[in-house]
Amino acid sequence: MRANDLIEALSKKLGTTSQSELASVLGVAVGTLINWKNRNEDLSAAQVASALSKSRSAAVKRAQLETIQPIVEFYPIERCRSGRDASWLVFDGGTNANLYAQGLRDALKESVGIYIFYDSRGQALYVGKAKEQTIWKEMNLAFVRKRNIQRIALVSHPDRNQEFKPGYEKLRQPKDTLLELCDLASYFSAYQVNEGMIDDLEALMVRGFANNLLNVRMETFAHSRNGGK
Structure with missing residues (x-):
């Protein structure tokens, strides 16, 4: 030749x-x-x-x-309302935000891959993937998505203007309360991942930390999804 x-x-x-x-x-x-x-x-x-x-x-x-490129790691969540107070966003990346936050939002809007939410101790709470939508969009949807597993016992306190009464006068009972990730998460990380590896990387993390995460669905690897072929 x-x-x-x-x-x-x-x-x-x-x-x-x-x-x-x-x-x-x-x-x-x-x-x-x-x-x-x-x-x-x-x-x-x-x-x-x-x-x-x-x-x-x-x-x-x-x-x-x-295959895997970090976008940001352990970024502090400072939730804010989206347009018209429709929902919570993980942070404000709009025109009033600083350049760092604006740049981060733009990077998340341009990327697909994996994101992780952490609690205030830095322990992983939830792992999600963004494949059909960008990380920015999918992460904010997950941020306010209700899951039955996210329940803890809390006491409801009045937020209207009324006189305080100590517990020995008016005892308030702890009640089972359904929470969203926006009530629990304090930090997040995001990684740009080659599209062909997103599913398997999510499966690896969810299965490897099954006892630590709030994820309900047990993801599978490509080998299993393809019938072992």
Whole structure:
């Protein structure tokens, strides 16, 4: 096979637009491609095999670098109302917020992946995935989603203007109370994850910390979802 034909076919198949981009994808030096192209000789089987081997190694390295990328970790939650007080948001990233918060919101709006909510001690409460929607949208939906498992006994105290009476005069009973994550979570982390790995990474975390999380659904791995094939 002529070198130019191989380079042209690879560039078209891999969707690259420059020699440097193609060299990076293949895991070879730009000089090697230029040398092949200038000489335009038939490539030996050993040269093609070497290129394929380097391409495979480059793909593995690229996958390691790009599969999971942290966006933010243990960011303090300062919940605020969304437009028209419709619901709670994990933090204010609007025009009145500082540049850091605005930038974080924009990054979450552009990403899919995994997010984690933590309590005030930094212990993980809930792990969620964002695949069909962005992390920002999915995380805020989960933030106010009611789950029967999130129940604790609390005493209800009046919030209207009335005289205080100590417990020995008016005893208030603890009652089973359904809470939302917005009542429990103090921090969150978010990770941009390659779309093909989101389900399995969520499954790993939910299954690995099944006794610590509020997640109800026990997620499965791709191998099980595909019937073991």
